[in-house]
Amino acid sequence: RSEGMSREEIVARRRELLLPNLSISYDRPIKFVRGEGVWLIDDRGRAYLDCFNNVCHVGHAHPRVVEALARQAAILNTNTRYLHDNIVRYAERLTATLPKELTVAGFVNSGSEANTVALRLMRARTGSEQAVVLDWAYHGTTQELIDISAYKFNRKGGKGRKPHVHVAPVPDSYRAPSDWPVEEHGRRYAESVAAIIEDLRGRGEKPGFFIAESIPSVAGQVFLPEGYLQEVYRMIREAGGVCIADEVQVGFGRVGSHWWAFETQGVVPDIVTMGKPIGNGHPMAAVVTTREISEAFDNGMEFFNTFGGNPVSSAVGLAVLDVIEDGDLRANALEIGNYLMAAFRRMQDRFEVIGDVRGMGLFLGIELVTDRKTKTPATEIARAVSNGARERGILMGTEGPHDNVLKMRPAMIFTRANADLLIEVLEDTFAAVLA
Numbered sequence: 001r002s003e004g005m006s007r008e009e010i011v012a013r014r015r016e017l018l019l020p021n022l023s024i025s026y027d028r029p030i031k032f033v034r035g036e037g038v039w040l041i042d043d044r045g046r047a048y049l050d051c052f053n054n055v056c057h058v059g060h061a062h063p064r065v066v067e068a069l070a071r072q073a074a075i076l077n078t079n080t081r082y083l084h085d086n087i088v089r090y091a092e093r094l095t096a097t098l099p100k101e102l103t104v105a106g107f108v109n110s111g112s113e114a115n116t117v118a119l120r121l122m123r124a125r126t127g128s129e130q131a132v133v134l135d136w137a138y139h140g141t142t143q144e145l146i147d148i149s150a151y152k153f154n155r156k157g158g159k160g161r162k163p164h165v166h167v168a169p170v171p172d173s174y175r176a177p178s179d180w181p182v183e184e185h186g187r188r189y190a191e192s193v194a195a196i197i198e199d200l201r202g203r204g205e206k207p208g209f210f211i212a213e214s215i216p217s218v219a220g221q222v223f224l225p226e227g228y229l230q231e232v233y234r235m236i237r238e239a240g241g242v243c244i245a246d247e248v249q250v251g252f253g254r255v256g257s258h259w260w261a262f263e264t265q266g267v268v269p270d271i272v273t274m275g276k277p278i279g280n281g282h283p284m285a286a287v288v289t290t291r292e293i294s295e296a297f298d299n300g301m302e303f304f305n306t307f308g309g310n311p312v313s314s315a316v317g318l319a320v321l322d323v324i325e326d327g328d329l330r331a332n333a334l335e336i337g338n339y340l341m342a343a344f345r346r347m348q349d350r351f352e353v354i355g356d357v358r359g360m361g362l363f364l365g366i367e368l369v370t371d372r373k374t375k376t377p378a379t380e381i382a383r384a385v386s387n388g389a390r391e392r393g394i395l396m397g398t399e400g401p402h403d404n405v406l407k408m409r410p411a412m413i414f415t416r417a418n419a420d421l422l423i424e425v426l427e428d429t430f431a432a433v434l435a
């Protein structure tokens with residue numbers, strides 16, 4: 001059974017009609033025709049368990065979100081220059097999930113826009129362009145964001161590091177120098193940021209900002225060592241800079257224990273950016289900051305965003321928060337995440353190739369190595385496991401500088417039965433790939 005164009009035809013037409021560097025997942029691309037909860041259904045009627053897409057945060061086509069969207073779209077959609085309840089109701093609900101200092105929101109349409117507005121806020125407050133960023137980070141698709149994304153500027157097609165950008169190593173405990181005591185990882189990695197600040201000072205400069213994903217994801221699902229952000233935020237602020245938390249992938253309760261991943265580090269950023277899961281697939285994003293920074297930004301130039309914060313988007317955002325809260329989905333993420341972590345650890349005992357398992361809530365990574373001592377990345381095996389899982393009906397990704405980290409971010413409604421299926425398929429796949 002097939003609906004619409006064949007897979008081959010779409011690939012051919014895309015080649016003709018779309019920017020050629022738009023990528024496609026898997027060597028043998030999949031055509032999906034429907035999504036429902038944790039499932040994606042392809043054009044042949046096969047259901048895949050989606051363990052990868054963190055945008056459909058409360059599940060594909062969640063009826064309550066779809067209904068909120070359709071209902072508001074049928075009544076009114078317009079821009080924020082007219083008064084409407086939804087944007088203030090949403091701003092109130094969203095900021096209520098954040099620490100008390102973070103009270104002022106701006107609404108846009110993508111994570112990139114949120115980070116771009118964050119940089120404008122930062123400039124208004126600090127007057128400095130000097131950026132401290134983490135290696136292998138990605139913050140968005142515009143040129144100014146590519147310039148602060150080592151994942152882009154240091155890779156094929158990139159133009160290298162610009163002089164105002166300073167790259168600190170990924171604070172990856174698994175790959176820390178072996179003579180560093182574990183409890184010192186946070187402080188030791190933060191020393192590299194101290195060195196950058198010192199170097200800037202020597203040149204009569206100061207950092208404008210530090211930006212990091214609260215759990216570096218593009219860098220391979222890396223969990224920051226305890227105390228790292230506390231130390232870095234303190235140093236950046238002392239030197240006159242602001243701290244930006246990119247929660248585009250990790251926010252909205254995914255970590256389970258908290259609404260925001262930065263909270264697991266015991267810090268409060270000056271600016272938080274959000275995207276992906278915020279609208280469960282509807283294109284919306286936000287930046288939230290302090291009263292003080294918002295006032296520095298209010299310099300006479302209007303802030304306007306045609307679609308940002310419109311009544312439909314705000315209705316969608318409200319529905320997503322309702323679903324998370326009413327379903328106690330943070331608690332679910334924590335419970336199922338812990339269950340998966342325990343299973344992955346058992347798998348690690350069985351399969352030598354699993355060098356490290358890490359996760360918080362439903363943000364999970366399994367790092368594969370060909371040798372546990374040398375920690376040589378098992379890139380090909382990771383690829384084979386991801387492809388093998390897909391053949392068995394489960395979607396996940398690979399991530400990290402060596403693409404050797406299996407990456408999983410299932411929807412917040414993931415059940416124990418879904419988890420059992422994931423565990424069973426992963427075990428079968430490892431066994432088959434390593435046979």
Ligand code: PMP
Nearest residue numbers: 110111112138139140248249275
């Ligand atoms: N920040 C992070 C951490 C991201 O992962 C992404 C998207 N992959 C972005 C920002 C940019 O978001 P968008 O694609 O919505 O512009």
